[in-house]
Amino acid sequence: MASPNRNARSAVVVGRLLGIAFLICFGTGVYSHLLQDPLPGMRFPTRPVQLYQFTQGLHITAGIAIIPLLLAKLNTVMPALAQDPPVRNVLHFLERASIAVFVAASIVQVATGLVNTFQWYPWPFPFRQVHYALAYVIIGSLVIHIGAKLRVISRYWRKRDSYDADGRFVHDDTVGSELPAYDATAAYPRGITGRVMRWADGAGPGRASRPEPTEPTEPTEPTERTEPTERTERAGRPDPTAGRRERIARRGFFTGIAAATAGVVVLTAGQSSKLAEPFNVFAPRKRHIGPNGLPVNRTARAAGVLATATAADWSLTVAGPAVTRMFSRAELVALGTTEAALPISCVEGWSQMATWKGVRMRDLLRAVQADPSSHVRVTSLERHGGYRIMDMGPEYASDPTTLVALELNGATLDLDHGFPARIIAPGRPGVLQTKWIAKIEVLS
Amino acid sequence: MRAARIVLVVVGVLVIAFGAYVMVTTVRPNRIGGLATWLLGAVILHDAILSPFVVLVGLGLRRAGRALRLWVLVVVQAAVVLGSVLALVVLPEIAAKHHGAKNPTVVPFDYTTRLLVVEGALLLVVVAVLVVGWLTARRNSRVVETTTIS
Numbered sequence: 001m002a003s004p005n006r007n008a009r010s011a012v013v014v015g016r017l018l019g020i021a022f023l024i025c026f027g028t029g030v031y032s033h034l035l036q037d038p039l040p041g042m043r044f045p046t047r048p049v050q051l052y053q054f055t056q057g058l059h060i061t062a063g064i065a066i067i068p069l070l071l072a073k074l075n076t077v078m079p080a081l082a083q084d085p086p087v088r089n090v091l092h093f094l095e096r097a098s099i100a101v102f103v104a105a106s107i108v109q110v111a112t113g114l115v116n117t118f119q120w121y122p123w124p125f126p127f128r129q130v131h132y133a134l135a136y137v138i139i140g141s142l143v144i145h146i147g148a149k150l151r152v153i154s155r156y157w158r159k160r161d162s163y164d165a166d167g168r169f170v171h172d173d174t175v176g177s178e179l180p181a182y183d184a185t186a187a188y189p190r191g192i193t194g195r196v197m198r199w200a201d202g203a204g205p206g207r208a209s210r211p212e213p214t215e216p217t218e219p220t221e222p223t224e225r226t227e228p229t230e231r232t233e234r235a236g237r238p239d240p241t242a243g244r245r246e247r248i249a250r251r252g253f254f255t256g257i258a259a260a261t262a263g264v265v266v267l268t269a270g271q272s273s274k275l276a277e278p279f280n281v282f283a284p285r286k287r288h289i290g291p292n293g294l295p296v297n298r299t300a301r302a303a304g305v306l307a308t309a310t311a312a313d314w315s316l317t318v319a320g321p322a323v324t325r326m327f328s329r330a331e332l333v334a335l336g337t338t339e340a341a342l343p344i345s346c347v348e349g350w351s352q353m354a355t356w357k358g359v360r361m362r363d364l365l366r367a368v369q370a371d372p373s374s375h376v377r378v379t380s381l382e383r384h385g386g387y388r389i390m391d392m393g394p395e396y397a398s399d400p401t402t403l404v405a406l407e408l409n410g411a412t413l414d415l416d417h418g419f420p421a422r423i424i425a426p427g428r429p430g431v432l433q434t435k436w437i438a439k440i441e442v443l444s
Numbered sequence: 445m446r447a448a449r450i451v452l453v454v455v456g457v458l459v460i461a462f463g464a465y466v467m468v469t470t471v472r473p474n475r476i477g478g479l480a481t482w483l484l485g486a487v488i489l490h491d492a493i494l495s496p497f498v499v500l501v502g503l504g505l506r507r508a509g510r511a512l513r514l515w516v517l518v519v520v521q522a523a524v525v526l527g528s529v530l531a532l533v534v535l536p537e538i539a540a541k542h543h544g545a546k547n548p549t550v551v552p553f554d555y556t557t558r559l560l561v562v563e564g565a566l567l568l569v570v571v572a573v574l575v576v577g578w579l580t581a582r583r584n585s586r587v588v589e590t591t592t593i594s
Contacts, residue, residue, distance in 0.1 A: 115536050141460060
């Protein structure tokens, strides 16, 4: 399993990128969680109105980028999986156990997160709660892992400390890396491993050492024609081509990671980014399709509101502290309508800008003599589901762009988009943009 | 360094403990059993299936790549990695579509055809690079032959 790519420096380089991606996902994920389950007294920014579109698009895009990066990291440290002896002492056992937790949680998190964006849930546990809890397990394991490997990480943090003048990886036994040294000129190991490696190299069964590198066609760069350094002379193997071959192998490895990461990101990011829209080949969502030119998450049929939402006697109840009024659609229009350009940004990552027309929430609150800066509770016609009741803080209720929307993209709101009326507010996840609303209560 | 490492490990354990607390307070015990099965399955999938598979592919590439020039090998390797990762992402999407989308705007594309087209394009790139590599190698060896004869 030894290879010029499976060394501590590669692990540090890939690990840094993977760590950044995990932290981005954690930060944006906790933000999304708090928007939906705020701690007491929390307030959130309503500008820029596309803030949540950005943070959640980033969450999903970074999550997709984690897939190739995680595979690359696991590939880089693969020799440590089969280390001999498997466990050296209690501390080593605990460290390997923490890595098992890290790897298991990461794989389950990324795999279920990806499939969740396809709106498919083939697992025996609730997605949202487990996704949230595993996030802490992953970040905790990451911190432990950094602590356990800190000496290796700092030893190989910089490129110039990691390679010798010929470009060969400098193996340092003193920092406790579990990855074996790679030596292209070493003799084959005995037994089945050596035979398999001989086969892969096309070497004869009788040869004890590996074939000489034959690379006469590619001209060597002039800088690499320098005399062998002291280090290689001391090692007794003055082989300047070995460093060049290791370097090319490494570049090939990182080219593969870069191609895979760029590939999955570019071909899927079009569901949340205008820039990547022309390259949307594999995203689970496409913009500008569906009723009113906007995709749908939950249909009226799925929500069980086909009859109640189309009933002729539908009215919206607005309950203030002193006054309660009922409004038909015509009466809502009579209050005066406003237009607002706000995105629908789904927790599953897709998002799209849309033009909404409806009554400002603060105008409705004034109509029942309530303070526009109130906490409000909105109840949907939906009969079940976790988002049937939605609470809205005063920063949203008083915002001039927060609407009880009646029209979408220049036409009457489609039944699947929440007809007869729905909420649209700046910077909130799609699940909180309650559809088919029945009641608005002022809480404070 | 030692103090920093101890602090990191302690903080990490506390964060994991908070995750475990969130887990047991929000997820029912029988569902946690289901999650445990999935976590164990992930380790087995990686250790017993994915890793040996990658080692075998690596050995195969090493054997097949003996005669190839390095830049050809780099392109082939990048194409194999990209093709594998795309398949890993899109195959569950095909399964999700097959399972039935909740409405026509969810997984709207024909992902099977799209995946075949992209993988086909990658295959074309691999073939093209192999042919170019073979042609240049042959031309170079001819040059070497003629120079040695004269």
